[in-house]
Amino acid sequence: MIRVVLPAHLRTLAQVDGEVQLQVDGTVTQRSVLDALEARYPMLRGTIRDHHGGQRRAFIRFFACELDLSHDGPDTPLPDAVAAGAEPYLVVGAMAGG
Amino acid sequence: MSRVRVLVGTRKGAFVLNADGMRDRWDVSGPFFAGWEIYHVKGSPADPARLFASQTSGWFGQVIQCSDDGGATWEPVGNQFDYATEPGTHQWYDGTPHPWEFARVWHLEPAPGDPDTVYAGVEDAGLFKSTDGGKSWAELPGLRTHKSGPDWAPGAGGMCLHTIILDPARPDRIYAAISAAGAFRSDDAGQTWQPVNRGLRSEGIPDEDAEVGHCVHRLAMHPARPDVLYMQKHWDVMRSDDAGDSWREVSGNLPTDFGFPIDVHAHEPDTIYVVPITSDSHHFPPEGKLRVYRSRTGGDDWEPLTRGLPQEHCYVNVLRDAMAVDSLDECGVYFGTTGGQVYASPDAGDTWAPIVRDLPAVLSVEVQTLS
Helix, strand or coil: CEEEECCHHHHHHHCCCCCEEECCCCCCEHHHHHHHHHHHCHHHCCCCECCCCCCECCCEEEEECCEECCCCCCCCECCHHHHCCCCCEEEEECCCCC | CCEEEEEEEECCEEEEEEEECCCCCCEEEEEECCCCEEEEEEECCCCCCCEEEEEEECCCEEEEEEECCCCCCCEECCCCCCCCCCCCEEECCCCCEEECCCCEEEEEEECCCCCCCEEEEEECCEEEEECCCCCCCEECCCCCCCCCHHHCCCECCECEEEEEEECCCCCCCEEEEEECCEEEEECCCCCCCEECCCCCCCCCCCCCCCCCCCCEEEEEECCCCCCCEEEEECECEEEECCCCCCCEECCCCCCCCECCCEEECCCCCCCEEECCECCCCCCCCHHHCCCEEEECCCCCCCEEECCCCCCCCCCCCCCCECEEECCCCCCCEEEECCCCCEEEECCCCCCCEEEECCCCCEEEEEEEEEC
16 A cells, blocks of 8 residues: 655545555556545645646645655656555645744 | 624634624634635525635645535535636736736635526636536636736736626626726626726826726625626725716725725615725725725715724724625624724624634625525
8 A cells, every 4th residue: 555644734625634545556656646646535636736737736745765756757656665655655735934 | 583604714714603683692613724715705695505615725726615504514626727718828017928827716606596506706817607516617718818818917916806796687797806907797697798997097007097907906786786886996986887887986085095895785775885994005094093984875975983993003904805794684794804803793884893803814704694
């Protein structure tokens, strides 16, 4: 299972506590993880990436395994530790507010 | 006994305030959607239990929420607002072309006859319609694609479509207002539009009486007299007696004619309310005194309403969608401030009392009169 950590506001919107666990078939990429996330929680569509091209929203970052994956291609395979469920994939609201 | 429900949108969530017809004891619930900006919450005239809310965030974008139990519980519905045609450009603040980009929903206007039909006014300016309770949205592109569109420019808050008025006498007539483009009218249910800004004069644009480019802050109409419109413009309070075809200034003896909201008494079409604000560079009341001004003559002659409102050291603002009236007898008037107060007057403005004092900055206030 893929582990996904959402920012607090999106956990509230999706009505989930803690990590989300997702079944992702095939190669585990940012696109396939986010597709699975939005399929499970359709209210998150448009809040992380746009409705069409899947463009990451400007104030959203993607981290995993102490790496910033925000600017990686959506079809680049995620680290093995994420694919194996050992490490979570982090959806992060950009730090702001003092 | 009748009840009222006040729907408050703030910078950090929505609040629902309930009272009986006396309007002196209030039950406050919320925050709903805590931490998000709630630009507007409004109930359906066709089914008062159905509410719509615009929930936005610079981080996470737009969410539309729907309640079918008067705001006790909510469900996110559709948030896909796609312009129907290639958006093109409008003017940026410096006059250069700027891409038309969806930012947020400023105003939701449920239709009178159908709880599933609701209109949304958005930034960058566009008018959308849902006929399935907000699950899906389709633009009425005739407004955005008006030939003057490339000349529209944003006001300080963005290029927002903030006012939608559905004419109760003519189902195909819709008014919309955009900062800073002006007022527009459609007579064919939103398919085509014409600017209705004749008579407006605005400093700060190259041609003071241009067809478009005016920073209209708010329009108001009394449903019994739909051809009479009132307008709070950036500067100037205006009135039209011919459905917007022409306007005349009715600022009269106001201490300043800058402001944001304007509203009409529920039973007296000539009784109107504004909240004068010092200027566009001083967004607070003159002399630190929070005063609602009432005209019982449809403009020109105004009286200050001060009883119960702070008359010293008050430097809040009242935003364009943050005033509303109920339809009880006698008419209640409500407004919210950027300081987080929501004031209510159960006697048409003669006296005021705060319902709440310490909410986040209030963006919008609506009232439902319930039986």
